Each structure stands twice: as structure tokens, then as C-alpha cells.
Amino acid sequence: MASLPAGPEIERLVQLLAKLPGLGPRSARRAALALLKKREGLLEPLAIAMRDAANAIRVCEICGNLDTASPCSLCRDTRRDAHILCVVEDVADLWALERAGVFRGKYHVLGGALSALDGVTPERLNVSALLSRVVSGVEEVILAMNATVEGQTTAHYLMDALQPSGVKVTRLAHGVPVGGELDYLDEGTLFAAFKARREL
């Protein structure tokens, strides 16, 4: 990134903002200017919110979710079905499923996906806790990994690891996304959608 015609403090702010996912160099510069212009309305409240969130955040000792309490609010919620576990790679995936409101069981957050390239081994994921949880009364484990190579590798690994427990293991369906146009879909998705076609 070329040096800005401003002081090193502003340069540093832009550099750190550019590390946030979704912000490139250009949007980091715009975000830095917005922060500096709205000092009382945005910069100071955001600094306080960052400190408060950093102080409040806990990793749930049961499922690995991020919340302000451990066990997290989902693990404490007795209205949720403890017989079904939905395994996700990341907290962001848990949030996405909660937004969709499709699942009323409990979650388990792995904290990533297996990746030989990035050196992510099963030991670095929240796997052994999952195997311990499955022993006590869980009837179904839904593997809700991303439909990526890493996600599917992780799903296969977990399927093997869960087999001795005898628990029912399922995975999310692959197919044409709702609202998706065939013309824009990749071969892999079309192949999966054909293979899993259903009679009407």
C-alpha cells in the first residue's frame, strides 16, 4: 500500500483495518476516514464496544461457541433438543444457521476444518470433546461442514471417528441453492443435484 499523505498514526489505523475480513485497502482507507470524522459518534463508541466485547467474551466449555457466558446461552437453553448435535466449522456458521432458524438442537463448534496445507490436524480441532459428548444420549450428529474440500475432508474424518459410537450421522443436502440459476452453477453442484434428485 502506498504511503498516505497523512501521519503514521493514520497509516497504522488503515493498515490494521485492512486486516479485517471484507475490507480491502480502499475500504480500509474509507473506514479510517469515517472513524476519524465521526470521532464521538463512531470511533469512541466502537473503541468501547471492542474493549467490552473482548472482556466479556468466553469460549463455551461444552460446545466451543463464543458467548459472554460459559456454558453458552445455546447450551444452557433447556428448550433445545439435546439429542441432536449439529457440528459446524466455525461460530460464523452457527450464527448463520441460527439466523435461518432451521435447527433447534445443540451445536458443536470445531474451530476450523482439517487442512494438510495449513497444518490443521484433528488434534487442533475441538474433536475429542465432540466424541465425549456423543456418548451421553445423543441420537443424531448432523455434520454441517462447508461444501469445500477441507469441509468435506473433515466430514469424512468425523464420520469415521463417530462410527464406533453407533450414533446416527447425517450431513446437509447438496444441490441447487434456492433462487439459483442452473446457468450460473458449477459442475460439482449440478452433479450433486442430479445425483440426489427426488421423485415428485
Place this chain on the structure above:
Amino acid sequence: MASLPAGPEIERLVQLLAKLPGLGPRSARRAALALLKKREGLLEPLAIAMRDAANAIRVCEICGNLDTASPCSLCRDTRRDAHILCVVEDVADLWALERAGVFRGKYHVLGGALSALDGVTPERLNVSALLSRVVSGVEEVILAMNATVEGQTTAHYLMDALQPSGVKVTRLAHGVPVGGELDYLDEGTLFAAFKARREL
């Protein structure tokens, strides 16, 4: 935004991040998670950088630029040609021109563009300082407004306001952007490009 399955502190962090330009609800959630996961590597340095930048920032008393000193580094730079002033709407525009390295004169930052809709009158912009600067030895004023309705309204207003001073007033050329394909350009740009065509 639907409530997150996390505490109010995290919710508040996401809400404030979503106020940054370029971050929607989804990217604000991803940014919040990235901050909380990389507490020592990202959240704490960013909090410090925000505080440092907020403390260091000054509005240049001459040109209205944001810098860590006033007069700003560009106004202090004696190698820059003080006979040419480039008027921009915003600091971001100044940064863009500096990145391009096309201009070696001095700048003047208006702090916005005239907008009847948003109630931005000439009094709310850095206009009177511009008129005072022009008196003392400035030979050319380049109006580098955005090619929007507000930007062009502002340019027309400034042209009228600068006329009594007798200074030469120019504006940036409009036309086909370099690398642009005609098929993707709007009628206004094509019209401007035809009107300003040059003999080869």
C-alpha cells in the same frame, strides 16, 4: 438485524462495525468474529491505533486536510507548487489524487459537496477560506469535484464565486475511463467523451 446467539456486548460490536462504510451486516459479523478470535493480534492493536489516531488527528488550518499536524504535510511541503490549487470534496479524494501522483500543487478540501437535499449550503463548506487563499498569488484553481450532480453543482457554484478574482479555473476532463469498455458505460459518459473528442 436479527439478534445474534451471543451476548449484548458482541451484538453491540457488530452493530457499530456495520456503520463503517463498506461493511454490511454480514461482513460486520465476520469482522467482529475476526476481532474476538485475534484479540492480541488484531483487536488490541486496532483499539490502540484508533486511540492514537484520534488523539493525533488535526484539521489543517490552511487547506482542510486531515493530518497529524496543522498546517498539514502537503501545505508545509515547499517543493509543491503554491500557484496551483486543486479543490476536492473530501480527504479521500485528496488521497486518491496523491496515490495517482498526478498533481504537485497544493490542495483545498471543501469537506463535502453542495446538496439541497442534505441541507449542505456554501456556508457549511470550506469555501470562504478558498476565496481568501486565491487572492494571494494563485494562478490556477482546478475543480476536481466528483462527476455527480452534487459535485457538478458545487463546481458551478465555485466557478461563479471565483470569477471576480480573475483566477484561471479549470475542471477535470470527463470521458471514457482508461480500461473502460464502451458497452458498459452510461449515456452521460459516452456523451461527454464524444463532445470532448480530440483530433489525432
